[in-house]
Amino acid sequence: MRRVYSCFTRDLRRHALFCRERPPRKGARLQTESRPASFAGRAIFRFGAFAAAPVAASLGGCAVGPDFAAPAAPFEAGYVRRLSTGGQGEAGRVGGAQQLQMGRDVPGEWWRLFHSKQISALIDEAVENHPNIAAAEAALRQARETLEADAASFLPSATATDSVTRQQLSPAQYGSSSNSNSGFKTLYTLYNSNVAVSFTPDVFGKTARTVEGDAASVDYQRYQLEAAYLALTANVVSTAIADASYAEQIKVTQGLVADYRAQLDILEKRFELGAVSLADVVSERALLAQAEASLPPLQKARAQTRNQLMAYLGRFPNSDKGEAIELEKLHLPATLPLSLPSKLVRQRPDILAAESQLHQASANVGVATANMLPQLTLSATGGSLALTPTQLFSPHTMAYNFGASLSNQAFDGGGLFHKREAKVAAFEQATAQYQGAVLTAFQNVADALQAIKHDAATLRAQTAAESAAAESFRIAQIQYRAGSTTYPTVINAEQSLLTARLNRVKAQAARFSDTVALLQALGGGWWNRNDETPASRAKPTDLVATSPIAAAIRAQAGKTVDAQ
Template sequence: MTYRRWLKSGALIPLAHALALGGCAVGPNFVAADAPGVSGYTAGRLSGAAGADGPGGTAQRFVAGADVPGIWWKVFRSRRIEAFVREAIDNHPDITAAQAALREAREVAAADMSALMPSASGSDSVTRSQTPLAESGQTGPSSLFTLYKTSVPISFTPDIFGGKARGIEADLAYADYQRFQLEATYLTLTANVVTTAISDASYADQIRATEEQIEGQRQLVALLEQQFALGAVSNADVLTQKAQLAQTVATLPPLQKSRAQNRNQLMAYLGRLPSQDRAEAVPLSNLRLPRDLPVSVPSLLVRQRPDIQAAESQVHQASANVGVAVANMLPNVTLSASGGSSALALSGLYGPKSVAWSVAASLTGPIFDAGNLYHTKESKIAALEQSGAKYRSTVITAFQNVADALRAIQSDADLLKAQVEAEKTAAESLKMSQAQFKAGSTTFISVINAEQTLLTARINRVKAQASRYADTVALYQALGGGWWNRIDESPAAEVKPAGVAAIFVPAGALPPPPAPSAN
């Protein structure tokens, strides 16, 4: 939600007054840190990833400066993945919680802006009293009367040193923090859904390869038992193959357990309970890798990563809090006025003789507080230093994430190419061992070893295929997920209209909406 859409609510319109006073506010003025002065993410230049045969083998190239699409998960061209992501966004409680946290922060900012305006209240009362004259030192009958009163007190504390403006600035910075926390929640959830769906597809293929190997080994055991009955092979060969079959069968339950737990995690991301699993799955062979991968220029990454933006908002909030602490050490002026009327008859309540008014001004300021305000200010300065250090740490981690993803895409592409070749070689080796065993030129142990090598090669090839898809997800996540190209907020994050008279905002008073991408 941009600042322009935010303004439509009407409740945050007094922001203009805070900004107008910001020029004379005490404390440091926040300035966003410059992006790291580097031209790349890795020590060497990376051009892309090599291709290989089969699913997940598409050759990829890195396109420097390309924008990240908002609906980035569509690059896999899987309707099932798109449906998973949509369901997760609609149902996961973390998104709902983030939306509510954002609205809470904005409502707090809207509430605190009232401090920049005068406050007025109104009261009307009627009192029936009987007062003995003896209370005033007189004799005679008691005085019985009815008093009608109306009063409108007004008070205003000018923000001379900008302490209120700094407080509102801190509120708005915290609202920005919650906004980017929403984006981070959205990005993490969508990336986790896609990655978990890919892992499920990988486990399914590994289980399928293992089951095929088990079926083949069972057939071989049956064949060897027939040959043993005819005296063609020894009982040792039969027992060896049975042992190999048992070992292969033992690898299946861990895979099934891992897939079941991975499915439970997927259901959690979708906002379902484990028992609500409807067995929807994404076949690994149906996924497609994008040929072109965007790589944002480093100077834009600090504006695109929601975690960096959230950390920057915390620095901004800490900076404003220093100004609040400094302003609290200075005097305050309060202006007050009251107007109303009093009369013994309701008909005379608004007459000229019943008018009552007062005007007052007061100056208050700290004289002695045993160092409380000073040390409070120093604590805010320390908090500013801490948030600045955390911001720099977040930037370093973000650049590391992108570099890791780029290296993984390149290295795992080479790995898949090697694993595809290893599987082909293992399959040919098994055929040759089987033929040699039938011809009596080799022992059955060589056949057993070839079978195990082929199973391992198939499992490793499937894992390498899944890694290439997961690497692509990691890159899109590391680059920020393209949140600036879509609207992630719902009405649940918007400030509720206050229903009060509108206050006009001067042109240019509001900050412009963020522009993380030059595209």
């Protein structure tokens, strides 16, 4: 018994760790208490330590199947061959060089690094209104409710029955063929009131492994909530930056269109005076038409981007109030955090979700193994049987029975064996999927680092190209007025200037977008905030909840009040 007790209490401690909610962190929006969700935790809270020990000892047994251990961080994994944490190149118009700080933690509200109140306001609205967050919280609560429901299997169940039966007995049941009265009643009313108690000790850990799998499912839904939060916030910032980029490109194009139109007016007047040829006028008209033709695609792209932004904010397209950011006023973070490769696997929600699925698959192997072993059931029934209601519960009408049964499927044609093997294969599948998630995470970080490095160089080159194109256009105009060059030279310089300005705007926006991509690839700092609300928490198991009929009455009463 000592061995059985020590083994089971060890399992209880393990399951208490699996099922405990993550406590809130510093700066959390919602401060909640940490409360154990496992049977062990509830036993200690409800019955006290001295009452919980005998209950645990009575359950007995150890959990069969593999004991899960979280995968270790990949050995010698890194982002690039040689990582330089120095300046990533001058950012020109966007405020200087960026540096990588290896080991620096990602802030929970990473979007505040851009110093934009408008971005912060958009994210607050998106988190408040987008249905993906509400759906993820509902899924998390569902997993927690399932955990609570399955953890109740550690305790006995009791069923109360009250019945009244009018029955006619045949004398043949007692070996008599006579129709005469044999001294006992063959027609009578029987009143019955009893309570049946049933308990299945978790001898081989089927319930323990089921609860362990439920706890892993809770973890999975918790990380899915963080993944939904991270994806939504990153999409809001990226879409706002894309909107600002399109707005700037439209502004640049409209400015050049105005310049082209003014130049065309001058040429037409000079043509009337005979100072320029018709070919020069036609060339300028073609250039103006090309510039004007480039506006509708940009306006279309921005309109669709605005529609996407409204969807992220939980609004309909006709609710667009015109909130926007300006690239020129957006702050590019001078320093960027870069998590150690060994910590990335504990920061990415998708990796942690894959680990939770691996944990659940491991627990399912234990459940499948326990299904192959005998199952012990203890039962007891006590109550009263009487011929009249007034005789119920009198000493001579009391009846009870106790029993124990041990059942096992002796032959099933290999069905349970293959079901267990299917769970083993599912565990191997989850292992491969976890490894794939880790590889993808490192690839995301590496891609973002390369993008930041080369985008800086691209912006420097595009800024220089814009300056050179503007100077070339100015010189071409002077030479044309002096008669030392032809007008096609001016046209080519104008086209180069338009292209250079648009490319500079795109490169400028790319630096912001790739900064967002890096912060998202590092996990978004969710561990430095608490994204849960009361909507994701399981309902408390109070005294009313332990009685199904009382709980149903309370739930129906609450539904009626809400409807009113």
